Amino acid sequence: MKEPVTLSSVAERTRTPGPLQIRFTHADKRLQPGPRLSWGPRHSNSAGTIDLDPGCTFQEILGFGAALTDAACYVLHQLSPSKRQEFLREVFSPAAMGLNTCRICIGSSDYATAPYSYNEGDPDPEMERFSIDRDRQYILPILQEVQRFCPDLFLLASPWSPPGWMKVGGSKLGGSIQRKHFPRLRQVLSKLY
Numbered sequence: 001m002k003e004p005v006t007l008s009s010v011a012e013r014t015r016t017p018g019p020l021q022i023r024f025t026h027a028d029k030r031l032q033p034g035p036r037l038s039w040g041p042r043h044s045n046s047a048g049t050i051d052l053d054p055g056c057t058f059q060e061i062l063g064f065g066a067a068l069t070d071a072a073c074y075v076l077h078q079l080s081p082s083k084r085q086e087f088l089r090e091v092f093s094p095a096a097m098g099l100n101t102c103r104i105c106i107g108s109s110d111y112a113t114a115p116y117s118y119n120e121g122d123p124d125p126e127m128e129r130f131s132i133d134r135d136r137q138y139i140l141p142i143l144q145e146v147q148r149f150c151p152d153l154f155l156l157a158s159p160w161s162p163p164g165w166m167k168v169g170g171s172k173l174g175g176s177i178q179r180k181h182f183p184r185l186r187q188v189l190s191k192l193y
Contacts, residue, residue, distance in 0.1 A: 022034030022036075064099055065101030065154075067102065067104075068102045068139060068146070069104075069105055069111035070111065070116075070139060071111045071112055071113055072111065073141075092149040092150040094150070099150070100154060101153070101156070102156070103156045104155055104156070104157050105157070105158060105160050106118070106157050107160055107162075107172075108160060108172070115161075115173060117161065117172055118132055118134075118163070118188075120163065120164075121165070125184055159189060166181040
């Protein structure tokens with residue numbers, strides 16, 4: 001059985017004595033120095049010990065990311081192009097934070113500037129009005145910018161609510177879908193994926 005990798009064993013092998021640089025990422029203290037820490041031997045009563053065991057694996061991780069909702073993309077569009085590029089580079093570039101997975105919504109979510117679906121108005125069971133035009137304003141341009149920094153970006157698209165006319169009560173807010181619309185909704189969602 002291999003001995004677990006600890007910070008002290010890494011320090012011994014790499015011979016990196018001395019302080020560690022800690023920087024805050026919170027907006028109010030952004031990049032300010034944090035508390036001074038040093039490599040050192042592990043003490044049985046020391047708090048903050050991290051033991052790494054490369055032989056012990058669990059669930060695979062697809063990636064780490066964020067949600068690019070309507071509201072988030074709207075806010076990003078309010079930044080100047082240079083500030084937006086700087087932010088997206090910091091968040092999505094592999095040389096920086098390196099987020100590589102994003103959730104996007106099919107229609108609006110609770111994090112939208114206003115409720116919307118891809119088929120607003122009167123009932124349209126044939127989906128003749130189906131359109132993603134609303135997403136062309138903020139969401140799609142931001143996704144294109146993000147992909148410049150992270151070409152292998154993994155997107156997970158999730159529906160939040162079907163159009164109001166498909167639901168009991170006629171509203172996107174709350175309620176449930178009418179069973180008669182399940183086949184059509186399933187068909188439309190399969191085309192999006």
